[in-house]
């Protein structure tokens with residue numbers, strides 16, 4: 001076994017996120033493993049752009065309060081909550097307007113399919129619900 005050296009915390013790029021988002025790579029499988037685990041920290045109001053994962057994604061909140069939204073539904077998530085988005089389902093995730101939010105993101109495909117940024121109107125509709 002080995003203790004893995006920690007990689008530098010990375011800012012979420014502005015093309016894919018709105019607001020201040022930082023992530024740490026927890027695990028990235030090698031060889032046959034497709035395991036991907038990141039810790040992602042969102043400042044209040046910060047969120048991903050619309051996107052989907054070809055093999056789905058699991059999110060588990062470890063701190064704060066956040067939301068996951070699809071075109072049809074919004075889930076408020078708190079520490080200990082786990083949310084699954086199925087393969088190909090368009091969604092976004094982020095913090096509520098007055099709390100930070102940290103989640104673990106777990107998925108297996110290399111890259112998400114990214115769409116438009118979540119507008120302030122979309123964000124307010126989802127977080128007001």
Ligand code: MN
Pocket residue numbers: 051053057085091092093
């Ligand atoms: Mn996602």
